[in-house]
Amino acid sequence: xxxxxxxxxxxxxxxxxxxxxxxxxxxxxxxxxxxxxxxxxxxxxxxxxxxxxxxxxxxxxxxxxxxxxxxxxxxxxxxxxxxxxxxxxxxxxxxxxxxxxxxxxxxxxxxxxxxxxxxxxxxxxxxxxxxxxxxxxxxxxxxxxxxxxxxxxxxxxxxxxxxxxxxxxxxxxxxxxxxxxxxxxxxxxxxxxxxxxxxxxxxxxxxxxxxxxxxxxxxxxxxxxxxxxxxxxxxxxxxxxxxxxxxxxxxxxxxxxxxx
Amino acid sequence: xxxxxxxxxxxxxxxxxxxxxxxxxxxxxxxxxxxxxxxxxxxxxxxxxxxxxxxxxxxxxxxxxxxxxxxxxxxxxxxxxxxxxxxxxxxxxxxxxxxxxxxxxxxxxxxxxxxxxxxxxxxxxxxxxxxxxxxxxxxxxxxxxxxxxxxxxxxxxxxxxxxxxxxxxxxxxxxxxxxxxxxxxxxxxxxxxxxxxxxxxxxxxxxxxxxxxxxxxxxxxxxxxxxxxxxxxxxxxxxxxxxxxxxxxxxxxxxxxxxxx
Numbered sequence: 001x002x003x004x005x006x007x008x009x010x011x012x013x014x015x016x017x018x019x020x021x022x023x024x025x026x027x028x029x030x031x032x033x034x035x036x037x038x039x040x041x042x043x044x045x046x047x048x049x050x051x052x053x054x055x056x057x058x059x060x061x062x063x064x065x066x067x068x069x070x071x072x073x074x075x076x077x078x079x080x081x082x083x084x085x086x087x088x089x090x091x092x093x094x095x096x097x098x099x100x101x102x103x104x105x106x107x108x109x110x111x112x113x114x115x116x117x118x119x120x121x122x123x124x125x126x127x128x129x130x131x132x133x134x135x136x137x138x139x140x141x142x143x144x145x146x147x148x149x150x151x152x153x154x155x156x157x158x159x160x161x162x163x164x165x166x167x168x169x170x171x172x173x174x175x176x177x178x179x180x181x182x183x184x185x186x187x188x189x190x191x192x193x194x195x196x197x198x199x200x201x202x203x204x205x206x207x208x209x210x211x212x213x214x215x216x217x218x219x220x221x222x223x224x225x226x227x228x229x230x231x232x233x234x235x236x237x238x239x240x241x242x243x244x245x246x247x248x249x250x251x252x253x254x255x256x257x258x259x260x
Numbered sequence: 261x262x263x264x265x266x267x268x269x270x271x272x273x274x275x276x277x278x279x280x281x282x283x284x285x286x287x288x289x290x291x292x293x294x295x296x297x298x299x300x301x302x303x304x305x306x307x308x309x310x311x312x313x314x315x316x317x318x319x320x321x322x323x324x325x326x327x328x329x330x331x332x333x334x335x336x337x338x339x340x341x342x343x344x345x346x347x348x349x350x351x352x353x354x355x356x357x358x359x360x361x362x363x364x365x366x367x368x369x370x371x372x373x374x375x376x377x378x379x380x381x382x383x384x385x386x387x388x389x390x391x392x393x394x395x396x397x398x399x400x401x402x403x404x405x406x407x408x409x410x411x412x413x414x415x416x417x418x419x420x421x422x423x424x425x426x427x428x429x430x431x432x433x434x435x436x437x438x439x440x441x442x443x444x445x446x447x448x449x450x451x452x453x454x455x456x457x458x459x460x461x462x463x464x465x466x467x468x469x470x471x472x473x474x475x476x477x478x479x480x481x482x483x484x485x486x487x488x489x490x491x492x493x494x495x496x497x498x499x500x501x502x503x504x505x506x507x508x509x510x511x512x513x514x515x516x517x518x519x520x521x
Contacts, residue, residue: 074489079489141386143389143471148486168473169389170471170473171472171478172472173467173472173485173486181471184366184370185372186370186386187389
C-alpha cells in the first residue's frame with residue numbers, strides 16, 4: 001500500500017509530463033477538418049495580422065456572414081503546414097520563396113503588397129540608434145527573426161548589403177516576436193517590417209533604413225488547391241486585390257506590390 | 261489464474277488507444293532518413309543543440325535538486341499554515357501551459373521584470389537570451405516533478421527507522437543522511453529522471469523566456485521546431501534522439517511504473 005502511493009505519484013507525474021509536453025508548438029495547424037460551409041481558413045504571414053484581421057471582418061460583412069478563420073505565423077511555418085496537408089483555403093506569404101515551396105499545391109499566386117524593413121527600438125530611442133551601423137555595437141541587445149523566417153532573411157540581406165556584422169541575442173521564430181521583445185524592453189533593437197513597427201503601438205518606434213540599403217519584401221497570395229471552398233477562397237483573394245482591400249492594406253503601412 | 265471479468269468489448273477502444281499512441285511514433289520511424297542518419301546526427305547544428313540540451317537539462321536538474329528536495333522535505337514533514345497553498349503553487353507549472361510560464365518568467369526575471377530589473381541594476385545580470393535563462397525556464401517547468409515524487413516517497417516511507425536512529429543517538433543531519441535519504445533513494449531517482457526528461461523536452465517556456473540562438477539557448481526541441489520548417493530530415497533525426505532518450509527513461513523506471521506483479 002505504501003509503494004502504491006509512490007507509484008500513483010509517479011504515474012500522475014508521468015501523465016502531467018506528457019500533457020505538459022504537448023504545450024510546445026503554439027503554431028500547430030488548427031483543427032483537422034476542412035472548412036465547413038460558410039467558412040474559410042486563411043493562412044497568412046504574421047506581419048499581416050492587423051491588416052488581414054480587418055480584411056476578414058470586411059469579407060464577412062460583404063459576403064453575408066462567411067466566417068474567416070486566420071492562422072498567423074511565420075510564412076515558413078505556414079508553408080510547411082500547407083505541405084503537410086493542413087486545411088488552408090488561402091495562403092498569403094511574406095516572401096516569394098515560401099510561396100514557391102507550395103507551388104504544386106496552390107493556384108497561381110498574385111502579388112498584393114510590399115513592405116520595407118525598419119529598425120525597431122523602444123519609444124524615445126533610449127540607446128540613440130540612428131542607423132544599421134549602430135546595431136553592430138556589442139552593448140546593444142539586438143533581436144532578429146530566425147534565418148528561416150522571411151523577415152530574418154531580409155534582415156540578413158539588408159545587414160550584409162550595408163556591410164554590418166550583427167550578433168543577435170536571439171533569432172525569433174516570427175517577426176512579431178522581434179517587436180514584442182523590444183516592446184518588453186528585453187532587447188534594445190530589432191529589425192522588422194515598417195508595418196510591424198506601426199502595429200507595435202506606443203511602446204516602440206522605428207528608425208528608418210535608407211532606401212538604398214533597404215529590401216522590398218513582396219507578398220504573394222494564392223488559393224490552396226485542396227480547398228473545399230474554392231469560390232469563397234477566390235472571393236477573399238479578390239477582395240485583397242481589390243481597390244477596397246488595397247486601401248485597407250495601405251492604411252496599415254503596406255506599399256503597393258512591385259510593378260514588374 | 262482466475263478468469264477475467266472484464267467485458268470483452270473493452271478490447272476495441274483499448275486497442276484504438278494503443279494505436280493512437282503508437283502510430284505517431286511509427287510515423288517518425290517510417291519517415292526517418294535512415295541512410296543519412298549518421299550524417300544528420302553529427303552535423304554541427306545537431307551536435308550543438310544536443311550539447312546545449314544536455315547542459316541546460318542537467319543544470320535544471322541541479323537547480324531542482326538543490327531547491328526542490330528541501331521543499332519536498334518541508335511539505336512532507338512539517339505542518340505549517342498554508343502548506344496546501346504552497347503545494348498547489350509548487351505543482352502549478354505542471355499544468356500551466358509552458359508558454360504562459362515563459363511569459364510569467366519574462367515579467368518576473370526579464371530586464372524590466374519584477375525581480376529582473378533589480379538584478380540588472382544591482383548586479384548587471386540579465387537572464388533572457390542567456391543559457392542561464394534557458395536553465396531557469398527548464399527548471400521552472402521541471403522542478404515540480406521532482407518535488408511531488410520525493411514528497412510522495414517521504415510520506416510513504418516507514419518513519420520508525422528514523423525514530424530508531426534518533427533513539428540510538430543520531431542527530432537530525434545524521435539521520436537525514438544515513439537513514440532517510442537511502443530509504444527514499446528510489447523516489448529520489450525516479451523524481452530526478454522525470455525532472456530531467458521534462459527539462460530535456462521543454463519548449464514553450466524556453467523559447468519565450470530565453471529566446472532562440474544556436475549554441476546559447478537553442479535546445480533540441482527548439483532546433484526540431486525550426487528545422488521542421490526548412491530541413492525535415494534534420495528535424496526527424498533530432499526527434500529520434502529525443503524519442504530514444506524518453507524510451508530509455510521509461511525502461512530505466514519500468515520496475516517502478518510497471519511492476520511485473
